[in-house]
Amino acid sequence: ASFSGDEVVLWTRSVEQARTLAETRMGMHAACPDHLLPDNVRVTADLRETLDADLVLVVVPSVAMRSVAAMLRDAGLSEKSVVLSCTKGIEKDSLLRMSEILREYLPNTVGVLSGPNHAEDICLGLPSATLVGFEEEEISAAVQRRLASPSFRIYSSSDLVGMELGGSIKNVFAIGAGICDGLGLGDNAKAAMVTRGLAEMTRIGLAYGGKAETFMGLSGMGDLIVTCYSKHSRNLQVGRLVAEGKSVEEAVASLGMVAEGVPNTLSIYQMSRKANARTPIVDVIYGILYEGKYPLCGLQELMDRALCAERIADN
Ligand SMILES: NC(=O)c1ccc[n+]([C@@H]2O[C@H](COP(=O)([O-])OP(=O)(O)OC[C@H]3O[C@@H](n4cnc5c(N)ncnc54)[C@H](O)[C@@H]3O)[C@@H](O)[C@H]2O)c1
Numbered sequence: 190a191s192f193s194g195d196e197v198v199l200w201t202r203s204v205e206q207a208r209t210l211a212e213t214r215m216g217m218h219a220a221c222p223d224h225l226l227p228d229n230v231r232v233t234a235d236l237r238e239t240l241d242a243d244l245v246l247v248v249v250p251s252v253a254m255r256s257v258a259a260m261l262r263d264a265g266l267s268e269k270s271v272v273l274s275c276t277k278g279i280e281k282d283s284l285l286r287m288s289e290i291l292r293e294y295l296p297n298t299v300g301v302l303s304g305p306n307h308a309e310d311i312c313l314g315l316p317s318a319t320l321v322g323f324e325e326e327e328i329s330a331a332v333q334r335r336l337a338s339p340s341f342r343i344y345s346s347s348d349l350v351g352m353e354l355g356g357s358i359k360n361v362f363a364i365g366a367g368i369c370d371g372l373g374l375g376d377n378a379k380a381a382m383v384t385r386g387l388a389e390m391t392r393i394g395l396a397y398g399g400k401a402e403t404f405m406g407l408s409g410m411g412d413l414i415v416t417c418y419s420k421h422s423r424n425l426q427v428g429r430l431v432a433e434g435k436s437v438e439e440a441v442a443s444l445g446m447v448a449e450g451v452p453n454t455l456s457i458y459q460m461s462r463k464a465n466a467r468t469p470i471v472d473v474i475y476g477i478l479y480e481g482k483y484p485l486c487g488l489q490e491l492m493d494r495a496l497c498a499e500r501i502a503d504n
Protein backbone atom coordinates (compact mmCIF):
# COMPACT_ATOMS: atom_id res chain seq x y z
CA ALA A 190 0.00 0.00 0.00
CA SER A 191 1.39 3.42 -0.80
CA PHE A 192 -0.85 5.29 1.71
CA SER A 193 -2.24 7.48 -1.06
CA GLY A 194 0.94 9.47 -1.62
CA ASP A 195 1.67 10.34 2.04
CA GLU A 196 5.32 10.21 3.07
CA VAL A 197 6.02 6.69 4.37
CA VAL A 198 9.17 5.77 6.32
CA LEU A 199 9.86 2.04 6.49
CA TRP A 200 12.11 1.26 9.47
CA THR A 201 13.97 -2.03 9.53
CA ARG A 202 16.84 -3.24 11.69
CA SER A 203 18.95 -3.62 8.58
CA VAL A 204 18.41 -2.08 5.15
CA GLU A 205 20.47 -4.94 3.70
CA GLN A 206 18.02 -7.44 5.16
CA ALA A 207 15.08 -5.55 3.70
CA ARG A 208 16.72 -5.80 0.30
CA THR A 209 17.19 -9.57 0.58
CA LEU A 210 13.66 -10.12 1.86
CA ALA A 211 12.16 -8.05 -0.91
CA GLU A 212 14.05 -9.98 -3.55
CA THR A 213 13.37 -13.48 -2.25
CA ARG A 214 9.91 -13.08 -0.77
CA MET A 215 8.30 -11.19 -3.60
CA GLY A 216 10.09 -13.20 -6.26
CA MET A 217 11.20 -9.98 -7.88
CA HIS A 218 14.72 -9.38 -9.07
CA ALA A 219 15.22 -5.85 -7.92
CA ALA A 220 18.66 -4.84 -6.72
CA CYS A 221 17.19 -2.66 -4.03
CA PRO A 222 13.80 -2.51 -2.21
CA ASP A 223 13.42 1.08 -3.37
CA HIS A 224 12.70 -0.31 -6.83
CA LEU A 225 9.68 -2.11 -5.40
CA LEU A 226 8.40 0.88 -3.54
CA PRO A 227 6.62 4.00 -4.71
CA ASP A 228 8.51 7.31 -4.60
CA ASN A 229 6.83 8.34 -1.36
CA VAL A 230 8.28 5.37 0.58
CA ARG A 231 11.75 5.56 2.13
CA VAL A 232 13.65 2.73 3.87
CA THR A 233 15.76 3.56 6.92
CA ALA A 234 17.62 1.70 9.63
CA ASP A 235 17.37 4.73 11.96
CA LEU A 236 14.33 4.45 14.23
CA ARG A 237 14.54 8.17 15.08
CA GLU A 238 13.30 8.97 11.57
CA THR A 239 9.90 7.48 12.44
CA LEU A 240 9.26 9.15 15.77
CA ASP A 241 7.00 11.99 14.64
CA ALA A 242 4.86 9.92 12.25
CA ASP A 243 1.15 10.44 12.82
CA LEU A 244 0.45 6.75 12.08
CA VAL A 245 2.89 3.98 13.07
CA LEU A 246 2.32 0.43 11.82
CA VAL A 247 4.20 -2.18 13.85
CA VAL A 248 4.83 -5.33 11.77
CA VAL A 249 7.29 -7.55 13.60
CA PRO A 250 7.07 -11.18 14.75
CA SER A 251 5.09 -11.48 18.00
CA VAL A 252 8.14 -12.61 19.98
CA ALA A 253 9.80 -9.28 19.08
CA MET A 254 6.83 -7.06 19.97
CA ARG A 255 7.88 -6.37 23.57
CA SER A 256 11.42 -5.32 22.64
CA VAL A 257 10.23 -3.18 19.72
CA ALA A 258 7.59 -1.49 21.92
CA ALA A 259 10.35 -0.70 24.45
CA MET A 260 12.56 0.66 21.66
CA LEU A 261 9.79 2.96 20.45
CA ARG A 262 9.22 4.24 23.99
CA ASP A 263 12.93 4.72 24.68
CA ALA A 264 13.52 6.42 21.34
CA GLY A 265 10.75 8.91 22.22
CA LEU A 266 7.82 8.13 19.92
CA SER A 267 5.50 11.13 19.77
CA GLU A 268 2.49 10.66 22.03
CA LYS A 269 0.35 11.96 19.20
CA SER A 270 1.24 9.01 16.93
CA VAL A 271 -1.58 6.53 16.42
CA VAL A 272 -0.09 3.02 16.66
CA LEU A 273 -1.46 0.12 14.63
CA SER A 274 -0.40 -3.46 15.39
CA CYS A 275 -0.31 -5.73 12.33
CA THR A 276 1.28 -8.61 14.24
CA LYS A 277 -0.63 -11.85 14.75
CA GLY A 278 0.30 -13.49 18.01
CA ILE A 279 -0.28 -13.92 21.74
CA GLU A 280 2.63 -13.71 24.14
CA LYS A 281 3.33 -17.02 25.89
CA ASP A 282 2.83 -17.20 29.67
CA SER A 283 1.48 -13.63 30.02
CA LEU A 284 -1.14 -14.46 27.35
CA LEU A 285 -1.20 -10.81 26.37
CA ARG A 286 -2.41 -9.63 22.97
CA MET A 287 -0.05 -7.49 20.90
CA SER A 288 -2.08 -4.31 21.44
CA GLU A 289 -1.92 -4.94 25.20
CA ILE A 290 1.88 -5.21 25.06
CA LEU A 291 2.11 -1.96 23.07
CA ARG A 292 -0.10 -0.24 25.65
CA GLU A 293 2.19 -1.40 28.46
CA TYR A 294 4.98 0.71 26.94
CA LEU A 295 3.23 3.52 25.09
CA PRO A 296 0.57 6.03 26.18
CA ASN A 297 -0.55 6.29 22.52
CA THR A 298 -3.86 5.29 20.96
CA VAL A 299 -3.35 1.67 19.84
CA GLY A 300 -5.37 -0.31 17.30
CA VAL A 301 -5.16 -3.49 15.25
CA LEU A 302 -5.12 -4.40 11.57
CA SER A 303 -5.92 -8.04 10.80
CA GLY A 304 -7.36 -10.07 7.97
CA PRO A 305 -6.58 -12.45 5.09
CA ASN A 306 -3.64 -10.42 3.82
CA HIS A 307 -0.67 -12.21 2.32
CA ALA A 308 1.92 -9.55 1.55
CA GLU A 309 2.77 -11.20 -1.77
CA ASP A 310 -0.72 -10.49 -3.18
CA ILE A 311 -0.93 -7.00 -1.71
CA CYS A 312 2.43 -6.05 -3.23
CA LEU A 313 1.10 -7.02 -6.64
CA GLY A 314 -1.94 -4.79 -6.13
CA LEU A 315 -4.32 -7.77 -6.11
CA PRO A 316 -7.63 -7.06 -4.33
CA SER A 317 -7.61 -7.72 -0.56
CA ALA A 318 -10.01 -6.97 2.28
CA THR A 319 -9.09 -6.45 5.91
CA LEU A 320 -10.27 -5.13 9.26
CA VAL A 321 -9.03 -2.16 11.28
CA GLY A 322 -10.03 -1.96 14.93
CA PHE A 323 -9.78 0.79 17.53
CA GLU A 324 -11.78 1.28 20.68
CA GLU A 325 -12.50 4.81 19.41
CA GLU A 326 -14.86 4.61 16.42
CA GLU A 327 -13.73 7.91 14.93
CA ILE A 328 -10.09 6.78 14.89
CA SER A 329 -11.08 3.51 13.19
CA ALA A 330 -12.89 5.53 10.54
CA ALA A 331 -9.94 7.88 10.02
CA VAL A 332 -7.39 5.04 9.71
CA GLN A 333 -9.80 3.14 7.47
CA ARG A 334 -9.95 6.11 5.08
CA ARG A 335 -6.22 6.67 5.33
CA LEU A 336 -5.10 3.14 4.43
CA ALA A 337 -7.83 2.08 2.00
CA SER A 338 -7.07 1.99 -1.72
CA PRO A 339 -8.90 0.67 -4.80
CA SER A 340 -7.21 -2.70 -4.18
CA PHE A 341 -7.32 -2.65 -0.36
CA ARG A 342 -10.83 -2.60 1.12
CA ILE A 343 -10.92 -1.98 4.86
CA TYR A 344 -13.79 -2.74 7.21
CA SER A 345 -13.84 -1.42 10.76
CA SER A 346 -14.46 -3.16 14.08
CA SER A 347 -14.30 -2.34 17.77
CA ASP A 348 -13.73 -5.98 18.80
CA LEU A 349 -9.96 -5.91 19.25
CA VAL A 350 -10.07 -9.08 21.36
CA GLY A 351 -11.84 -11.03 18.61
CA MET A 352 -9.59 -9.65 15.90
CA GLU A 353 -6.35 -10.42 17.71
CA LEU A 354 -7.43 -13.85 18.89
CA GLY A 355 -8.74 -14.88 15.46
CA GLY A 356 -5.53 -13.76 13.73
CA SER A 357 -3.40 -15.70 16.19
CA ILE A 358 -5.46 -18.85 16.61
CA LYS A 359 -5.84 -19.46 12.86
CA ASN A 360 -2.08 -20.04 12.65
CA VAL A 361 -2.41 -23.21 14.73
CA PHE A 362 -4.93 -24.71 12.31
CA ALA A 363 -2.86 -23.61 9.31
CA ILE A 364 -0.08 -25.79 10.68
CA GLY A 365 -2.71 -28.53 11.08
CA ALA A 366 -3.81 -28.05 7.46
CA GLY A 367 -0.17 -28.29 6.37
CA ILE A 368 0.15 -31.54 8.30
CA CYS A 369 -2.91 -32.88 6.44
CA ASP A 370 -1.23 -31.90 3.14
CA GLY A 371 2.12 -33.36 4.13
CA LEU A 372 0.54 -36.66 5.13
CA GLY A 373 -1.48 -36.76 1.91
CA LEU A 374 -4.76 -36.99 3.81
CA GLY A 375 -6.85 -35.40 1.03
CA ASP A 376 -9.29 -32.54 0.69
CA ASN A 377 -11.96 -33.82 3.08
CA ALA A 378 -9.52 -34.03 5.98
CA LYS A 379 -8.36 -30.50 5.35
CA ALA A 380 -11.93 -29.15 5.19
CA ALA A 381 -12.62 -30.86 8.52
CA MET A 382 -9.45 -29.29 10.01
CA VAL A 383 -10.53 -25.82 8.88
CA THR A 384 -14.16 -26.14 9.99
CA ARG A 385 -13.53 -27.74 13.35
CA GLY A 386 -10.64 -25.31 13.77
CA LEU A 387 -13.10 -22.45 13.40
CA ALA A 388 -15.25 -24.03 16.14
CA GLU A 389 -12.24 -24.18 18.48
CA MET A 390 -11.23 -20.61 17.59
CA THR A 391 -14.76 -19.46 18.46
CA ARG A 392 -14.76 -21.35 21.75
CA ILE A 393 -11.43 -19.95 22.96
CA GLY A 394 -12.26 -16.52 21.61
CA LEU A 395 -15.60 -16.31 23.40
CA ALA A 396 -13.98 -17.44 26.65
CA TYR A 397 -11.68 -14.39 26.48
CA GLY A 398 -14.38 -11.88 25.53
CA GLY A 399 -14.27 -11.86 21.71
CA LYS A 400 -17.54 -11.55 19.77
CA ALA A 401 -18.85 -14.59 17.88
CA GLU A 402 -19.48 -12.56 14.71
CA THR A 403 -15.82 -11.48 14.58
CA PHE A 404 -14.71 -15.11 14.30
CA MET A 405 -17.08 -15.53 11.31
CA GLY A 406 -15.54 -12.49 9.63
CA LEU A 407 -12.39 -11.49 7.76
CA SER A 408 -10.04 -11.62 10.75
CA GLY A 409 -11.37 -15.02 11.79
CA MET A 410 -12.73 -17.35 9.12
CA GLY A 411 -11.29 -15.21 6.30
CA ASP A 412 -7.75 -15.41 7.61
CA LEU A 413 -8.17 -19.09 8.51
CA ILE A 414 -9.14 -19.88 4.91
CA VAL A 415 -6.28 -17.99 3.29
CA THR A 416 -3.67 -19.36 5.66
CA CYS A 417 -4.85 -22.96 5.26
CA TYR A 418 -4.93 -22.82 1.45
CA SER A 419 -2.47 -20.18 0.19
CA LYS A 420 0.75 -21.17 -1.49
CA HIS A 421 2.30 -18.22 0.35
CA SER A 422 1.43 -19.43 3.86
CA ARG A 423 4.46 -20.06 6.02
CA ASN A 424 2.43 -21.81 8.69
CA LEU A 425 1.00 -24.20 6.12
CA GLN A 426 4.53 -24.84 4.89
CA VAL A 427 5.80 -25.59 8.41
CA GLY A 428 3.00 -28.12 8.92
CA ARG A 429 3.84 -29.82 5.62
CA LEU A 430 7.53 -30.06 6.44
CA VAL A 431 6.88 -31.44 9.92
CA ALA A 432 4.54 -34.08 8.47
CA GLU A 433 7.28 -35.00 5.99
CA GLY A 434 9.66 -35.70 8.87
CA LYS A 435 11.50 -32.42 9.46
CA SER A 436 11.92 -31.25 13.06
CA VAL A 437 10.06 -28.06 13.96
CA GLU A 438 13.40 -26.22 14.20
CA GLU A 439 14.45 -27.42 10.74
CA ALA A 440 11.08 -26.48 9.26
CA VAL A 441 11.18 -22.96 10.71
CA ALA A 442 14.83 -22.45 9.75
CA SER A 443 14.10 -23.39 6.14
CA LEU A 444 11.58 -20.51 5.89
CA GLY A 445 13.95 -17.75 6.99
CA MET A 446 10.86 -15.84 8.17
CA VAL A 447 8.49 -16.06 11.09
CA ALA A 448 5.83 -18.79 11.27
CA GLU A 449 3.65 -17.43 14.06
CA GLY A 450 1.86 -20.76 14.43
CA VAL A 451 4.86 -22.23 16.23
CA PRO A 452 4.99 -19.82 19.21
CA ASN A 453 1.22 -19.31 18.92
CA THR A 454 0.49 -23.02 19.38
CA LEU A 455 2.12 -22.81 22.81
CA SER A 456 0.30 -19.65 23.88
CA ILE A 457 -3.07 -20.74 22.45
CA TYR A 458 -2.71 -24.11 24.19
CA GLN A 459 -2.01 -22.21 27.43
CA MET A 460 -5.10 -20.04 26.85
CA SER A 461 -7.26 -23.06 26.16
CA ARG A 462 -6.11 -24.89 29.29
CA LYS A 463 -6.60 -21.76 31.42
CA ALA A 464 -10.17 -21.34 30.13
CA ASN A 465 -10.83 -25.07 30.33
CA ALA A 466 -11.98 -24.97 26.70
CA ARG A 467 -12.58 -28.11 24.64
CA THR A 468 -9.95 -27.83 21.88
CA PRO A 469 -8.87 -31.29 20.71
CA ILE A 470 -7.14 -30.00 17.55
CA VAL A 471 -5.13 -27.36 19.41
CA ASP A 472 -4.13 -30.04 21.92
CA VAL A 473 -2.95 -32.42 19.18
CA ILE A 474 -0.98 -29.75 17.28
CA TYR A 475 0.63 -28.76 20.58
CA GLY A 476 1.53 -32.42 21.15
CA ILE A 477 3.11 -32.66 17.68
CA LEU A 478 5.11 -29.42 17.93
CA TYR A 479 6.09 -29.50 21.59
CA GLU A 480 5.88 -33.09 22.84
CA GLY A 481 7.22 -35.10 19.92
CA LYS A 482 3.89 -36.72 19.02
CA TYR A 483 3.97 -38.33 15.55
CA PRO A 484 1.81 -36.28 13.16
CA LEU A 485 -0.11 -39.32 11.84
CA CYS A 486 -0.79 -40.59 15.39
CA GLY A 487 -2.04 -37.13 16.38
CA LEU A 488 -4.44 -36.90 13.45
CA GLN A 489 -5.68 -40.47 14.04
CA GLU A 490 -6.35 -39.58 17.70
CA LEU A 491 -8.72 -36.87 16.48
CA MET A 492 -10.62 -39.42 14.38
CA ASP A 493 -10.81 -41.98 17.20
CA ARG A 494 -12.56 -39.73 19.74
CA ALA A 495 -16.05 -40.62 20.98
CA LEU A 496 -18.78 -39.70 18.50
CA CYS A 497 -20.85 -36.65 19.43
CA ALA A 498 -23.20 -33.96 18.11
CA GLU A 499 -21.67 -31.13 16.06
CA ARG A 500 -21.09 -28.24 18.45
CA ILE A 501 -19.54 -24.92 17.52
CA ALA A 502 -19.45 -22.39 20.34
CA ASP A 503 -20.57 -24.73 23.14
CA ASN A 504 -17.66 -26.00 25.15
N1 LIG B 1 3.88 -11.61 5.71
C1 LIG B 1 2.57 -11.56 5.58
O1 LIG B 1 2.01 -11.82 4.49
C2 LIG B 1 1.73 -11.17 6.74
C3 LIG B 1 0.38 -10.86 6.54
C4 LIG B 1 -0.40 -10.50 7.61
C5 LIG B 1 0.16 -10.44 8.88
N2 LIG B 1 1.46 -10.76 9.05
C6 LIG B 1 1.99 -10.72 10.41
O2 LIG B 1 2.99 -9.71 10.53
C7 LIG B 1 3.96 -10.11 11.49
C8 LIG B 1 5.34 -10.03 10.85
O3 LIG B 1 5.34 -10.93 9.74
P1 LIG B 1 6.40 -10.77 8.57
O4 LIG B 1 5.99 -11.68 7.49
O5 LIG B 1 6.60 -9.34 8.23
O6 LIG B 1 7.67 -11.40 9.33
P2 LIG B 1 9.21 -11.33 9.02
O7 LIG B 1 9.82 -12.59 9.52
O8 LIG B 1 9.42 -10.95 7.58
O9 LIG B 1 9.69 -10.14 10.00
C9 LIG B 1 9.29 -8.81 9.81
C10 LIG B 1 10.41 -7.86 10.19
O10 LIG B 1 10.61 -7.88 11.60
C11 LIG B 1 11.99 -7.84 11.83
N3 LIG B 1 12.32 -8.32 13.16
C12 LIG B 1 12.35 -9.60 13.60
N4 LIG B 1 12.72 -9.63 14.89
C13 LIG B 1 12.94 -8.35 15.26
C14 LIG B 1 13.37 -7.72 16.45
N5 LIG B 1 13.64 -8.44 17.55
N6 LIG B 1 13.50 -6.39 16.47
C15 LIG B 1 13.23 -5.66 15.37
N7 LIG B 1 12.81 -6.18 14.21
C16 LIG B 1 12.67 -7.51 14.16
C17 LIG B 1 12.56 -8.72 10.73
O11 LIG B 1 13.94 -8.44 10.59
C18 LIG B 1 11.74 -8.25 9.54
O12 LIG B 1 12.30 -7.09 8.95
C19 LIG B 1 3.59 -11.54 11.93
O13 LIG B 1 2.88 -11.49 13.13
C20 LIG B 1 2.68 -12.03 10.80
O14 LIG B 1 1.75 -12.99 11.22
C21 LIG B 1 2.28 -11.09 8.02
Ligand SMILES: O=P(O)(O)OC[C@H](O)CO
Binds near residue numbers: 277307412421423447
Ligand atom coordinates in the same frame (compact mmCIF):
# COMPACT_ATOMS: atom_id res chain seq x y z
O1 LIG C 1 2.26 -16.76 5.81
P1 LIG C 1 1.56 -16.97 7.12
O2 LIG C 1 1.10 -18.37 7.34
O3 LIG C 1 2.38 -16.43 8.27
O4 LIG C 1 0.23 -16.06 7.12
C1 LIG C 1 0.35 -14.68 6.92
C2 LIG C 1 -0.94 -13.92 7.20
O5 LIG C 1 -1.33 -14.11 8.53
C3 LIG C 1 -2.08 -14.24 6.26
O6 LIG C 1 -3.15 -13.36 6.49
